[in-house]
Amino acid sequence: MPRGMITGTAITITMAEAASLARLMTWLSPAFPVGSFAYSHGLERAIHDGLIRDRQSLREWLEALLGQGSAWNDAVLLAETWRQTRAGEDIAEVAELAEAMSGSRERHMETMLQGGAFVDAMAAWSGEPPAGGEGPIAYPVAVGSAAARHGIALADALTAYLHAFASNLVQACVRLIPLGQRDGVATLAALEPVILRTAQRAAGSTLNDLGACTIRADILSMNHETQYSRVFRS
Structure with a gap:
C-alpha cells in the first residue's frame, strides 16, 4: 500500500484528504471556541412570539433561512471568499460587504464576534489570520478563507458550514421550546436535503446572487435586542 493512503473495501482516501476532513469537523464542531452556543439568531424571539412552537414550525423556519435567508447569504459570501483566497486575491471587499449585510445590531455582533473567535482559534494550525488581514471579520468570510488556505473543497466547506448553522439553532430550540432530542435529530434529518x-x-x-426574503426573521432579530428576559445573545 502506498504511503499516505488509507484504504477500505470501496474507497481510497489520501492522508491529505483525511487531514482536511478532520480539520473541517473540528472547526465547525460545537466544541470549537467561537461561542456559537450563545446565539439563537433571533429564534428566541420567534419562540417568545409563538411563531415557532414545535418540530414542524422549526423545520419550516430553518428551511427559509437556509434557502432564502441569512444562511444563504452566508454561503454565497463563504464561496466568494474561498474562490478569491484560492486565486490569491485580496478579500477585503467581500469582508466589508459581509459585515455591511448584517441585518441588525445583534446579527452584526453574532457574525463579527464568531468570526474573530474563529480567527483566534485558527492560530493553532497556521499562526496567521485569514488573508483579509487582522481585525474583526465576518464568520463566513473567516471560514471560507481558512478552508481555501487549508485545501478544503468548497462543496465540503459549504455543506459543513450550513449543517453547523442548522444544528446550532436546533440545539437552541431543544432548550427553548422545549423540543425533545429525538425531535431535534428528526429536524436535522429533514433539513439534510435542504442543506x-x-x-x-x-x-x-x-455576489450577484446575494439577497434574502426572510424579512420577519430580520425584524424578530431586532426585537430580540429589547426583549426583557432572554437566554441567548441574539
Whole structure:
C-alpha cells in the first residue's frame, strides 16, 4: 500500500484528504471556541412570539433561512471568499460587504464576534489570520478563507458550514421550546436535503446572487435586542 493512503473495501482516501476532513469537523464542531452556543439568531424571539412552537414550525423556519435567508447569504459570501483566497486575491471587499449585510445590531455582533473567535482559534494550525488581514471579520468570510488556505473543497466547506448553522439553532430550540432530542435529530434529518441543495447552489453562485426574503426573521432579530428576559445573545 502506498504511503499516505488509507484504504477500505470501496474507497481510497489520501492522508491529505483525511487531514482536511478532520480539520473541517473540528472547526465547525460545537466544541470549537467561537461561542456559537450563545446565539439563537433571533429564534428566541420567534419562540417568545409563538411563531415557532414545535418540530414542524422549526423545520419550516430553518428551511427559509437556509434557502432564502441569512444562511444563504452566508454561503454565497463563504464561496466568494474561498474562490478569491484560492486565486490569491485580496478579500477585503467581500469582508466589508459581509459585515455591511448584517441585518441588525445583534446579527452584526453574532457574525463579527464568531468570526474573530474563529480567527483566534485558527492560530493553532497556521499562526496567521485569514488573508483579509487582522481585525474583526465576518464568520463566513473567516471560514471560507481558512478552508481555501487549508485545501478544503468548497462543496465540503459549504455543506459543513450550513449543517453547523442548522444544528446550532436546533440545539437552541431543544432548550427553548422545549423540543425533545429525538425531535431535534428528526429536524436535522429533514433539513439534510435542504442543506445539500443550498450548498450546491452556493458553490456555483456569485455576489450577484446575494439577497434574502426572510424579512420577519430580520425584524424578530431586532426585537430580540429589547426583549426583557432572554437566554441567548441574539
